[in-house]
Amino acid sequence: MNEISINIQEELFKVWLEKELLPNFEKWVYESTELKENLNTNFYYELLSFNYKQKNAHPELKKLIENQISQSDVEKWKITKDLLNAKNRTENHSKSIRNFYSLYCKGYDFMDNLAFDYGLTLECPYSYYKAETFDELTEKQKQTLINKCYPDIIVEIEKVLNWIENGKIKLIGETNEFGKLEYIDNRSDLEKNNYKEKNKAVEKGNWWEFWK
Structure with missing residues (x-):
């Protein structure tokens, strides 16, 4: 294109x-x-x-x-669709939010805030409802958990959309030798430094810190 x-x-x-x-x-x-x-x-x-x-x-x-x-454009469109679904709360937006964690695990480290603050909260709701998966929740519980994401999630979504739109994050649409999705990261050090403390808490086994 x-x-x-x-x-x-x-x-x-x-x-x-x-x-x-x-x-x-x-x-x-x-x-x-x-x-x-x-x-x-x-x-x-x-x-x-x-x-x-x-x-x-x-x-x-x-x-x-x-x-x-190009495959790069397809990848950009797919992730933008999930971001807009979640932002506008349209077209099964809970699935899009959960997908943020999946994208992080597949290699998109720049999705860390969306992955851990929102995607993982829905994907593994045990700390809220003692349920292993989102699908085990009642419809009321699902909606309550989704509502907890807003409006804060919108700020994080707009940040990622801005990175993609302005070329600070360039999606390639390919995987590396380890099976991880590749991207070019043109962000500043300040923009990259956004989830280190919580990751340290997880590594140390301080799970109560992770869910605060």
Whole structure:
């Protein structure tokens, strides 16, 4: 996508993210002169001929778009989707919050605050309800635990979104030899220094400090 304008990238991302935007996207594809001038010919005609009314239109369109963008962009879009879901409390946002811990464990160390303060709290709610997993909780307990995340989680989400948007965190979409997701970290030392004390408490076995 290196030669595609930011405007086109944004339109592709919006429809990739939200299926309700399909009618607007279809109209834009038919009317946009920018698309014809900037997209490769095959992709442009695939968008023109795509059946936007078919039953599985959105997932099929997502596949089509993903085939035309870099793995780095796909990774960026996926993590941005989780961040926006959690921020706006939409589309199963509790799953997105829990995924923050999973992403941290897979190699995204920059997700540490979101992972430990919020993702792990939902993923392992034992300290609150003596339950091993989130799925064991009642709906009321789940909602109570989710509500504890707000509004503080929004500050952390916006921080990570800002890092990604401004290139301080550049996602690669590949794993290293150890199976960890790779990224380029352009943050300052101050921005990186955000969870060391709690990690020390965990390493020492002071679990009561970790859950404060």
